Amino acid sequence: MDCREIIDHKTYPLDEVGNSLREQTIDQVRADLVEDGCAVIRHFISEAGLQQLLSEANDRKAQAYYSPKKMCNIYLGDADPELPDDHPRNIFIPRTNGFVTADLLGEDTAAYQLYYWQPLLRFLADCLGKRELFIYEDPVSNMIINVGGPGEQFNWHFDTNEFTITMLLNPASSGGHFEYVPALRSQDDECYDEVKKVLDGDRSRVKRLALNAGDLQFFLGRFSLHQVTENTGDEDRLLLIMSFTEKPGMVGNAVRVKDLYGKITEVHEMDRVRSDGLID
Numbered sequence: 001m002d003c004r005e006i007i008d009h010k011t012y013p014l015d016e017v018g019n020s021l022r023e024q025t026i027d028q029v030r031a032d033l034v035e036d037g038c039a040v041i042r043h044f045i046s047e048a049g050l051q052q053l054l055s056e057a058n059d060r061k062a063q064a065y066y067s068p069k070k071m072c073n074i075y076l077g078d079a080d081p082e083l084p085d086d087h088p089r090n091i092f093i094p095r096t097n098g099f100v101t102a103d104l105l106g107e108d109t110a111a112y113q114l115y116y117w118q119p120l121l122r123f124l125a126d127c128l129g130k131r132e133l134f135i136y137e138d139p140v141s142n143m144i145i146n147v148g149g150p151g152e153q154f155n156w157h158f159d160t161n162e163f164t165i166t167m168l169l170n171p172a173s174s175g176g177h178f179e180y181v182p183a184l185r186s187q188d189d190e191c192y193d194e195v196k197k198v199l200d201g202d203r204s205r206v207k208r209l210a211l212n213a214g215d216l217q218f219f220l221g222r223f224s225l226h227q228v229t230e231n232t233g234d235e236d237r238l239l240l241i242m243s244f245t246e247k248p249g250m251v252g253n254a255v256r257v258k259d260l261y262g263k264i265t266e267v268h269e270m271d272r273v274r275s276d277g278l279i280d
Contacts, residue, residue, distance in 0.1 A: 001110050003117040006049035012041065015119035022123070029127040029218060036182040037220035038209060039127075044216035045167060052110045054169045054213075057100065057145050057238045064098035064147040065262035071095070074156045074195065074225065075279050076256050088195045089279075095155040097228070100145035101261050102138070115143045115242050124244060127218060128163060136161065136243040138251040138268075140261050145169075146228075148176055148237035153230040156198065158185070158278075159221030160252055165242040166217045173233030178209045180219070180226035187223070190278065198225060222278070 004015070013019045025041060032039035045053065071092040073079065080089045105111045114120060116135065125133040136142035148154065181198055184205070185191040198206065211217065219226070231237050251257075254268035 001049065001052055001113070003114055003120070006046060006052065006110050006114050008043055008046045012044060014123035017122070026123075026126050030129060033128070033218060033220065036207065037224045038180060038182065038207075039218040040209070040211065041216040041218075042212070043214045045214040047214075049110065050169065050214045053167070053240060054238065056105065056109050056111055057147075057169050057240070060100045060104050060145065061098075061147050061236060061238065063104055064100050064145070065260075066098040067095070067259055067262065069095075069259055072155055072157075074158060074199070076157055076259065077279065086196070088192050088199060091196075091199050093155045093199075094153060095157075096152040097154045098147040098149070098152070099141075099261050100147060101140050101263065102143045103140060103263075105143055105145075111143060111145075111240060121244065124165060124218075130246060133244045133246065134248045134250075136245050136251075137249055138243070138257065139265050140257055140263055140268075141252050142243050144241050144261070146237075146239040146241055148172065148228055148231045148239075150231050150234055150236075154228040156225050156227040158223070158225060159219075160256065161243050161245060161250075162220060162222040163244075164219050164221050165244065166219065167240040167242075168211045168213055168215050168217070168238075169240055170213055170236060170238040171211065172231040172237040173235050175230050175232030176237040177229045178211060178217075178226065179206055179229060180209065180221075180224050181205045182207065182224050183220075184225045185223050185278070187278070195225065 013022055029039040072095045073089055073092050121133050184194055251267050254264050258264050
């Protein structure tokens, strides 16, 4: 399937630089991101494209990896015994979702073709106000499917990358809500006190986003705490996640990748290219 058929090309001619529809979409995304670090392009995927992407996800969801580690802190890392028990790094909450990893989405899939489509990369860079974007070179997690079955959830966490691009393929019939707290930390400050308020149940800064199948979402998840609430319906929530970077050669933290996705490769044993000094 051609990438122009995967997306709603009539509404979003992203490969036509200078097209007024393309420019209008870029302007709207930029404005929304400035407001709270989140933007949605509604019905970005065509009906035919959605059918194909959903079929690929359904064919592979039985191979999703579910970590045996069901309780995690928001940094998806280890506790720190030198800190108080109620410190955010020592508060552990349930995480029960699974992931279909990038190595299971081969070159013959629509997901792969879309991820490596250069006009999409250029469009995303323009939307994010970046001079250039690069493919996230993590062979396990650069393009994944988040599987949230009935009763499953993905706990509060921060992303490894500054931003993430997602496409909802199938929503939960009940529950499975995406919630986030915009700009809760910065590149230079973990803001533990503010994080602790959210973990203690303060929802004054929590936002809930309504998403539909085929929507494309931009999210600045490196600095915004976010979660997917428990799927209380009877269908799997399936979300295609694409990650890109501003620096070439970036891969995930080996410990985090192994924990989330159940595997690492030789590239994870090399020195990582990092964008900041946050604890992840």
